[in-house]
Amino acid sequence: MPVLRPRPLPRVLLLGLVPVAAWFVVRPLLEPLPSIPALYSSIGFSIFAFLATIYLVPALGPTFIKARLSGRDLLKVYGSEIPKEETLVPESLGLVCASIYILSLILFIPFAFSTPILQQANAKKPHEGISVVEFPHHQLSVYLSSLLSLLVATMLGFLDDVFDIRWRHKLPIPIIASIPLLMVYYAEHGNTNVVVPLPLRFIFGTLINLGPLYYVYMSLLSTFSTNSINILAGINGSETSQALIIALSVILNDLLYLPWPVKIRVPLHLLGNTTELGFGGVWKAGMAYGSRELVERHLFSLYFMLPLVAVCIGFLYHNWYPARAFPGDTLCYVTGMAFAVVGIQAHFSKTLLLFFMPQIFNFLLSCPQLFGLVPCPRHRVPRFEAETNLLHPSKAAERQFEKAPSKITVIVLRILSTLGLAELTTDPTSGVITNTTNLTILNVFLLRLGPMNEKKLVQVLIVSQVAGSIFAFFIRYGLAWLVYDGDRR
């Protein structure tokens, strides 16, 4: 493998994007006023965020290496003639992504919330359909508290990178980052009611007030969304591509609730649904069914997701196999917290969790190792075979378990092995289990599809994430009527 040089940047194309981005940013100030002016600025800032990321990541790489924030890629081989310093990959560059992301969200504030701009816009309100030119003022507090949580998450992620906190200690860290969110949610007297699924309504009624439990749920959601991305990591591009696809799925879901000029109908009768799925239409605003509040919530989510997608694409360019930059924990923290923020503030946490299906699967699969039933090595990444350049499933113990596994461990491992999720090594004479593959989704891919190289593996991961999202949309809009009534506001 040759020495790593920063990936070349197509300057002409990138400079061409600057005027486009600038036009989008100032669009709310131009006539004729669109129905959702701030959305244009958000797109403009996202393009700028993309440009900033793709340029700054390689530019700041050497600074990170100098500050000893760097690592060696464990799944690559370098010729012995190359000096070791030249194989260092800068680490923690998620910090750059997070900074650009948060800065673009801060600079966006006047465009979404500024009184003078909104007053002017209100005077020239478009006549047809739901228009969001006067953004509700109390939303500013909610927006700022979300920014605070993102910033705390970035800070903690970076501290994790600098101080290298052990994973058992860092599991609860996202709870700290969710505190600003919770405090403002409480101060703003946020809604703690949840809609009860149909089969349980005879016990709880239609709505149930979770009270303090709702706050526990919110902080657990941020803990989950952060850590679940963090434990599905270890190969080039894995963290970034997961975040990218989840963010794109959230955006697609948000778009269903906006007042589009065209109206599209999908006949869901074929799937046994009682209604057809219609989205678009300036008054009905698609899935929002004319609810202004739903439109605003999903706009809020869009404002956080568009720049996130932008920095993820920009970073993936450098993080793609063979990686020129590593994200560090910072990227997982900030993306995880961003998903939690939109899920909580825009009230679609259940839909959000549907987009985390591969992560949920990976988390459940990892539980025996996370909670000590099965030995857990420091790194669970697949094993690299230098001769063939292929990845193989890695083992939980280097040679074999130090002591014979307990009864419950044996049961769990046997079940996983039967389901094809783990490959066990047994003592040929006694039949005792002596080792197992690490319990991660990446190892499952390698077990089921055979050894493959790192690039192929991350592609399989991406495909599974996309498939998960498609399935999620099917559940959300095709099957949700089974447990909730049609009118989902």
Place this chain on the structure above:
Amino acid sequence: MPVLRPRPLPRVLLLGLVPVAAWFVVRPLLEPLPSIPALYSSIGFSIFAFLATIYLVPALGPTFIKARLSGRDLLKVYGSEIPKEETLVPESLGLVCASIYILSLILFIPFAFSTPILQQANAKKPHEGISVVEFPHHQLSVYLSSLLSLLVATMLGFLDDVFDIRWRHKLPIPIIASIPLLMVYYAEHGNTNVVVPLPLRFIFGTLINLGPLYYVYMSLLSTFSTNSINILAGINGSETSQALIIALSVILNDLLYLPWPVKIRVPLHLLGNTTELGFGGVWKAGMAYGSRELVERHLFSLYFMLPLVAVCIGFLYHNWYPARAFPGDTLCYVTGMAFAVVGIQAHFSKTLLLFFMPQIFNFLLSCPQLFGLVPCPRHRVPRFEAETNLLHPSKAAERQFEKAPSKITVIVLRILSTLGLAELTTDPTSGVITNTTNLTILNVFLLRLGPMNEKKLVQVLIVSQVAGSIFAFFIRYGLAWLVYDGDRR
């Protein structure tokens, strides 16, 4: 000098403070309701912040040393028998202070802004005087934007510590931290008028709208307050004690505007003032002259200053000569930004600047070195003489200037020398200036008062800061009527 062990903590005393702090925190929920309930919680959280700082700083020291965030104290001598690792002092512990400070401000949110608590409180409003039980709701956005700026400042300060940014590059960094403040100030359509001093009113009128210039002023204020503390540094306890005394001065000034049950009158006629200085009184609320808005502004300031004082005291215990912990740039960034925040949001930036007199003097004195007229070494701390344990004024050039000083440099240095602010070295034959003492207030103290040890020098600095604040109060309340009319709302 023996090896540095963490300073012992009087456990019994500290544990005794926990119930006191807890009582203060929950006081707003108890009967009878005080006129400013949230102030009690603020005091309670500040006591907790003090306890957290004094305990966590020594506890986390080894972690910082392990992450290579440590330095050697340049103004101490150690026996050669002591291994070098044992003389390392953990650096950047301002990060711990900043984290505790910001976390306590976040946890305070429900007590100051929560709708249910305030509704309950409003029903039982005290009958007499100005009571601040219903805190204006839009203040939450202002509070959150201030927190964002503090957090960005902390982040940037820590990045400065980790990446060791050169000082010329880091001068504008606080401008970035002030962006959230400016954005929300703009979105909230903040006031950009300033009152014109009497002598200039015939040109500008009573009020002048600075417009965009006001935003420039705000970001320059944060740049100044941050950097001016950062360049008056280098001896044990200097940064922390400056911040502590400025914060205490701000608090004293805030207290003049609160509705105290007693009324105190200071006859200022003696100083030539036309009115007497009266503060206290439940309805007039001292200097607020019955203005509810002024009371709220100064409460806002108190809420930010009380926990700041608490963490500064807690940290000073460990940072005092001989220091067991260094603050790093993080402390200067967060304290400087905190002062800028209260000066801007509570609209008393001119009064605030009066408390910065020693810093302004030091900044003006440093200008010839900062802007390249006089050579500027990496560190301008006083020179340490190991035999006597005394500090002497340090020199700008190690031996002598590399080239003969320019004409303007000669003029500046001659003036400073005549004023007794610098000591020049001249070539005995040609009379050309070959060296000068570094242009800092610390060197001026050593020039004027003679060599002294480090502890004495920081005490002199503290005395000068206190004297500056007393003089500031005299100007603000004794002389301000010369340039502004009496009714300062």
